[in-house]
Amino acid sequence: MKMTIPVGISGLSDREAAARQAAGQGNQVQVKTSRTYQEILRDNLFTFINGAYFFISLVLIALGRPSDVVMIAVVVLLNVVVNLVQEIRAKKKLDQIALLTRPTACVVRDGQERTLDPADIVVGDVLILKPGDQVVVDGSVLQSSDLKLDESLLTGESDLIPKQPGDPVYSGSFCVHGTGYFEVEKVGSDSFANQITARARSFQRTVTLLQREINLVIRLLLAIAILLFVQRPCRNCRRLCSGRANSTTPLPWPSLPW
Numbered sequence: 168m169k170m171t172i173p174v175g176i177s178g179l180s181d182r183e184a185a186a187r188q189a190a191g192q193g194n195q196v197q198v199k200t201s202r203t204y205q206e207i208l209r210d211n212l213f214t215f216i217n218g219a220y221f222f223i224s225l226v227l228i229a230l231g232r233p234s235d236v237v238m239i240a241v242v243v244l245l246n247v248v249v250n251l252v253q254e255i256r257a258k259k260k261l262d263q264i265a266l267l268t269r270p271t272a273c274v275v276r277d278g279q280e281r282t283l284d285p286a287d288i289v290v291g292d293v294l295i296l297k298p299g300d301q302v303v304v305d306g307s308v309l310q311s312s313d314l315k316l317d318e319s320l321l322t323g324e325s326d327l328i329p330k331q332p333g334d335p336v337y338s339g340s341f342c343v344h345g346t347g348y349f350e351v352e353k354v355g356s357d358s359f360a361n362q363i364t365a366r367a368r369s370f371q372r373t374v375t376l377l378q379r380e381i382n383l384v385i386r387l388l389l390a391i392a393i394l395l396f397v398q399r400p401c402r403n404c405r406r407l408c409s410g411r412a413n414s415t416t417p418l419p420w421p422s423l424p425w
Contacts, residue, residue, distance in 0.1 A: 173310055176348055178275030178293040187289040194288040194304055194354040196361055202258060211250045217243055219385055226392075261367065272303055275348070292351045296342040305353035308334045314347035316340045321359065339363070 179187075187193070220243050224236045273295040274283050280295060285303040288294070296302065296314060308314065308330045315327040318340040327343055330336060336349050339360035355361065374382075 172275060172278055172280065173348070176275060176293055176309060177278040179289070179291055180277050184276065184287075184289050184292065187291060188287070192290040192354065194285055194358075196286075196355050202254075204255070204258075207251065207254050207258065211247050211254065215382060216385070217247075219389055222389065223392075270301055270303070273297070273300070288351060288354060290351055290354055293348055294351060296336075296347045296349065298342055298344060298346075300342045302336050302338050302340045302342070302349075303358075304338050304351045305358045306336055306349040306351045308332050308336060309348045309350055311345065311347040313345035314342065315344040317343045321363070 220239050224239050227233070227235045227239075270285070271282050272285050272288060274281050274288065275293040275295065288304055293309065294302075294304070294306065296316075302316070309332060311330050311332055311334075314330045316330055316336065317325075318328050318337065319325050320339050320341075321337055328340075330347060337359040338353075353359070356365065
């Protein structure tokens with residue numbers, strides 16, 4: 168049911184809206200995924216632990232023990248496969264996060280109410296809010312008729328928030344009671360809901376205290392193994408040199424002239 172547009176609220180004209188859309192002030196959102204599959208594969212394959220296993224494998228090959236290298240390769244492969252499955256599942260869940268359901272929006276253009284796709288909204292548009300409508304962009308209230316919004320998706324508070332002229336409205340909230348008009352101020356990736364979604368989808372690697380301690384122990388063991396591996400041939404060389412120096416070989420008797 169269309170509402171009667173109050174006097175003084177005419178909204179933008181089609182020409183003004185087209186000019187602002189061309190100037191990049193439209194509600195176009197480029198959805199970015201958390202990480203690509205190539206990044207997930209690289210981060211799980213080229214790790215410090217796998218590098219340590221690779222070094223140990225080289226040592227075992229040098230010692231002539233290829234069977235142990237096969238066992239290490241199986242362990243590394245199983246570890247990589249398990250991590251890949253878990254992180255790909257997490258990636259799919261993160262990519263599905265959305266606070267906006269992308270419904271249609273009621274906009275005032277040339278003094279008339281129109282139903283538009285949210286992607287066609289531009290900065291300066293006047294949107295109409297009725298019970299059941301979702302706020303798809305940020306703005307400030309122009310006129311309120313007992314307007315109350317549900318902002319629980321954004322703040323976690325279940326109480327309805329009354330809105331008066333001049334109060335801000337944020338994308339991701341819902342109109343539950345009353346009606347109102349608000350002017351669009353932030354669209355696209357600048358809107359509050361899209362900023363929350365982008366932060367939720369962003370990937371941040373955090374190393375726990377246990378992981379740091381395990382990495383430290385592995386580094387110490389690798390350092391000790393390298394020292395022992397280098398020191399062994401040096402010790403054998405010293406023994407060989409000292410053995411030659413201590414050996415006494417009898418000199419041959421000189422031959423007599425008669």
